Amino acid sequence: MSNKTRWLLVGGAAVVGVGLLSAQQTGALWTQSQSVDAGTIRSGILDLSVGGEGLSSYPFTALAGANLLPGGYAQAPVTVYNSGNVPMTYRLLNGTQSNPAVPLDLTASTVASESSCPASGNPTGATQLYAGALIGASFAERTVPPGATEVLCLRGTVGAAAPPSQSTTATFTFSARSQQ
Template identity: 45%
Template sequence: MIKHGRYWALAAASVVVVVFGSAQSTGALWRDDAIVSGGTINSGTLDIKVGPAGAEVNDYVLAALGGTNLGPNGFSQASLSIKNAGNVPFDYRLQSTTVTGTVPLTLTASLVGAAADCPPTTAPTGATQLYTGNAAGAQAPMAPAARLLAPGAAEVWCFRVSVGIDPPKSQSSTVKFSFRADQT
């Protein structure tokens, strides 16, 4: 019986040594002090607005970009103003597009000088093409690139959606545009 008691005493002592040894190895504190000269912290507002030039809002339905009974190679075209309504510059881009419906659409996105440069029935004038391709999943410019927009400034985009040579009959599709803005 004395032998068993020694083993228990040795086992208990080992556990106590392990517990105290573990506690001692995990305790550490760091401290540092530094004196910093005064500075100024400024806050700002990042606010992207879309819509007709001069009347941009947070969410806008671009109703002019649509049509009924578009024949082979038919298209619809409309302008959209993108405005920096905040007080800090930002980089922005057309982040993504989503298409719902059964009509396959091609999207062309161009930058124009004014809404009048994006007429509904003819090619835009003085346009810089930013994207052309499938309307679903469009991004312009491609990430990580972006367009810089100063506070109070605006740019006008011209969007054209086109159907192919043999569009499905009595079907429709809708395109949703999502823009992203990041403070520079």
């Protein structure tokens, strides 16, 4: 074998050796590990019903009013059910109207029972959650244990600037989430 071939073999071996050493050092960076405490995974059924247990869509016609003048109102209770088996929080996300030209104010309160929210007069033992324009109405999260209910008393009041012979419908959007 010639000297030139030997030097090429020695040089090639040196390059391969440096490459292997460099790969071993880089490979060591990927062998780190860390222990963590085990977490808890919980499962269950989250089910928000409004107006009746197991209902997901509820036409809330009890809040409708006919021939209301400015300052007039319609008031009705609606029951929120936690039909699931895990603690739940829910909230009113938004209120909208089909005809925003009819100004409506919303008062949302909790009461002890549906009978505490009469069609006329002030609700009995009410805790107010929201008072203001119906459009964009929302209130903070409320907690309902599994299988329990909470009664809301909703009052829609016609604003002073309401045009005559107009009508509107209100839509309320709720959200719910598990506390676990």
